[in-house]
Amino acid sequence: MPDTVLWYTTRGAGAVSLVLLSAVVVLGVMSSLRFEVPSWPRFLTTGLHRNLSLTAVVFLALHIVTAVVDPFTHLGWLAAVVPFSSYYRTFWLGLGVIAFELLIAITLTSLVRGLIGLSAWRTIHWLSYASWPIAVLHGFGTGTDTLSTWMLAIDGICIAAVAGSVAARVMFRSPDPLAADRARFRERVSRKVMK
Amino acid sequence: MTELSLFAGPPSSAGPESFRDHLKRLGPRPRGDRALIDTLDRSGLVGRGGASFPVGVKWRAVQSRSRGAAVVIANGAEGEPLSRKDRTLMALRPHLVIDGALLAADAVGASRTLLYIGEAHGAAASAIARALSERSPAELARTTLLGAPPSYVAGEETAAVNFVNSGVAAPLAIPPRPFERGVDGRPTLVQNVESLAHAALIARHGDVWFQSLGRHHAAGTILLTVSGAVAKPGVIEVASGCSVDEVLALAGGVSGKARAVLLGGYFGGWISADQAGSMVLDPKGLRAAGGSLGCGVVSVLDETADPLDVSARILQHLANESAAQCGPCFFGLRSLSAATTRIAARQADHGDLPQLHRWTAMVKGRGACRHPDGAVAFLESALKVFEPEFAAAAGARGRRAS
Numbered sequence: 001m002p003d004t005v006l007w008y009t010t011r012g013a014g015a016v017s018l019v020l021l022s023a024v025v026v027l028g029v030m031s032s033l034r035f036e037v038p039s040w041p042r043f044l045t046t047g048l049h050r051n052l053s054l055t056a057v058v059f060l061a062l063h064i065v066t067a068v069v070d071p072f073t074h075l076g077w078l079a080a081v082v083p084f085s086s087y088y089r090t091f092w093l094g095l096g097v098i099a100f101e102l103l104i105a106i107t108l109t110s111l112v113r114g115l116i117g118l119s120a121w122r123t124i125h126w127l128s129y130a131s132w133p134i135a136v137l138h139g140f141g142t143g144t145d146t147l148s149t150w151m152l153a154i155d156g157i158c159i160a161a162v163a164g165s166v167a168a169r170v171m172f173r174s175p176d177p178l179a180a181d182r183a184r185f186r187e188r189v190s191r192k193v194m195k
Numbered sequence: 196m197t198e199l200s201l202f203a204g205p206p207s208s209a210g211p212e213s214f215r216d217h218l219k220r221l222g223p224r225p226r227g228d229r230a231l232i233d234t235l236d237r238s239g240l241v242g243r244g245g246a247s248f249p250v251g252v253k254w255r256a257v258q259s260r261s262r263g264a265a266v267v268i269a270n271g272a273e274g275e276p277l278s279r280k281d282r283t284l285m286a287l288r289p290h291l292v293i294d295g296a297l298l299a300a301d302a303v304g305a306s307r308t309l310l311y312i313g314e315a316h317g318a319a320a321s322a323i324a325r326a327l328s329e330r331s332p333a334e335l336a337r338t339t340l341l342g343a344p345p346s347y348v349a350g351e352e353t354a355a356v357n358f359v360n361s362g363v364a365a366p367l368a369i370p371p372r373p374f375e376r377g378v379d380g381r382p383t384l385v386q387n388v389e390s391l392a393h394a395a396l397i398a399r400h401g402d403v404w405f406q407s408l409g410r411h412h413a414a415g416t417i418l419l420t421v422s423g424a425v426a427k428p429g430v431i432e433v434a435s436g437c438s439v440d441e442v443l444a445l446a447g448g449v450s451g452k453a454r455a456v457l458l459g460g461y462f463g464g465w466i467s468a469d470q471a472g473s474m475v476l477d478p479k480g481l482r483a484a485g486g487s488l489g490c491g492v493v494s495v496l497d498e499t500a501d502p503l504d505v506s507a508r509i510l511q512h513l514a515n516e517s518a519a520q521c522g523p524c525f526f527g528l529r530s531l532s533a534a535t536t537r538i539a540a541r542q543a544d545h546g547d548l549p550q551l552h553r554w555t556a557m558v559k560g561r562g563a564c565r566h567p568d569g570a571v572a573f574l575e576s577a578l579k580v581f582e583p584e585f586a587a588a589a590g591a592r593g594r595r596a597s
Contacts (some may be wrong), residue, residue, distance in 0.1 A: 031522075039546070041529070041530035042522060043522055043554075043558065046522050046523070047523070181525065182519040182520065185346075185518055188344060188346055189346045189348075189349055189358070189364040190344070190363050190364075191358065191362035
């Protein structure tokens with residue numbers, strides 16, 4: 001009986017992670033689009049983006065730990081850390097490991113953004129666009145529930161949401177009001193050069 | 196009656212005290228060494244720029260890293276719109292401020308001393324400039340006069356450091372704090388000018404003397420800027436530990452009937468008039484009680500003024516003064532200010548008031564500096580003290596529309 005509990009948890013946590021990560025990507029793209037309406041100011045997007053991404057890490061940890069300790073698969077801890085080292089579904093599990101490790105890099109660099117600087121953080125944050133599709137492929141390839149209607153529906157909604165927001169980002173680039181305001185502020189607080 | 200310490204000596208009508216009068220009254224500047232830092236510890240002097248941080252602790256943090264290469268910034272930027280005490284002190288007692296800055300430089304082992312004075316504070320800057328010209332060439336060579344831009348955050352300590360380094364007075368992310376890495380990467384002491392002036396007197400008269408100036412367990416005197424609905428607004432020196440009622444009496448009493456008192460300025464908070472009177476003005480005590488003396492602003496709001504309008508204007512000022520560096524501060528304060536302004540104009544959208552409560556929690560602690568935290572603390576105090584007014588105004592539009 002405990003085996004089944006672990007198995008169900010792995011699947012459930014995987015599906016929840018997909019939903020959360022998709023929401024995180026959409027919110028991230030929304031903040032780069034500078035989306036804003038009066039009832040949803042910009043700082044809510046970034047706040048939710050941050051909180052949901054940390055929640056997703058927790059569900060992914062649950063997804064991975066329950067899969068590893070499940071006696072049925074005998075995956076072992078190495079398979080959870082080194083990509084393509086698993087005897088079981090080597091390729092598809094490897095994709096999951098890669099997606100997770102990219103996500104860890106993105107999360108850790110965000111937590112220490114003040115120390116590493118904005119440009120390094122930004123470069124690494126672009127890896128999100130690799131991490132999310134790899135995670136989706138991992139789900140398609142090895143997911144137990146891939147062909148069930150409800151899982152297909154979740155996949156469809158997540159892919160449509162992310163694809164839609166990325167398309168919006170590519171098509172509508174809005175100017176940054178922060179840049180103008182920052183320039184005005186800097187002008188005001190800068191040392192006057194006497195001529 | 197308060198025993199004056201910073202403002203002892205000639206009356207304010209006499210203008211800036213000359214170096215000769217200063218020497219005659221107080222004698223030469225004593226030694227600035229590690230013993231002075233111990234004396235400051237015992238005196239209980241805390242910073243008067245707003246954060247009420249113990250002065251001795253700050254000096255020791257710089258001294259222990261200095262190796263003779265530290266930098267001292269005497270902070271007279273005074274960007275708080277309701278405060279006048281720093282510019283008044285500099286205009287009347289420039290030599291006390293300079294003494295304090297030089298003592299700090301000696302005690303922490305600093306090779307440079309910068310006097311960072313708000314460029315809009317003309318009388319203060321010219322008094323300091325003249326006072327410097329009266330000093331010895333050696334003292335003059337150690338000090339540099341620097342104009343601070345007229346913005347709210349220019350006086351924030353990392354902004355002051357950034358201004359010296361890069362010419363832009365915008366706050367920086369911490370760590371590193373200035374005492375670790377400040378001007379040119381050196382350990383830097385950024386200290387408010389009033390704190391430095393107190394230190395100059397403590398160096399002469401000792402910690403026991405400073406303690407004796409305060410009431411109860413509070414130490415020393417404090418400079419306050421009293422404004423709003425009082426008969427004689429202005430800068431006064433009072434014993435630390437006196438009550439708000441005593442302060443208001445010194446300012447000629449309240450004209451009309453008070454609704455609330457703004458304590459600590461734009462970064463402080465409202466206190467309803469019936470609670471404010473008996474409140475004791477002690478930097479450490481207020482801090483322990485969750486309040487703040489801030490930079491010593493006491494502003495009285497009388498009953499005929501609209502507290503929502505006043506609060507909305509202050510919040511809007513703080514939102515405009517955001518350095519536009521951090522999203523939660525820049526966008527958060529803008530949204531909070533817009534919602535507060537709608538409520539104050541009795542044109543609130545449905546949900547503006549609940550949103551104010553929800554959003555304040557999301558902005559706090561999310562900036563590189565404490566600017567958003569200060570603004571949110573101010574708004575929270577307004578929401579609490581003027582709760583009935585906010586509730587009535589937030590519903591006003593709905594009733595009219597129906």
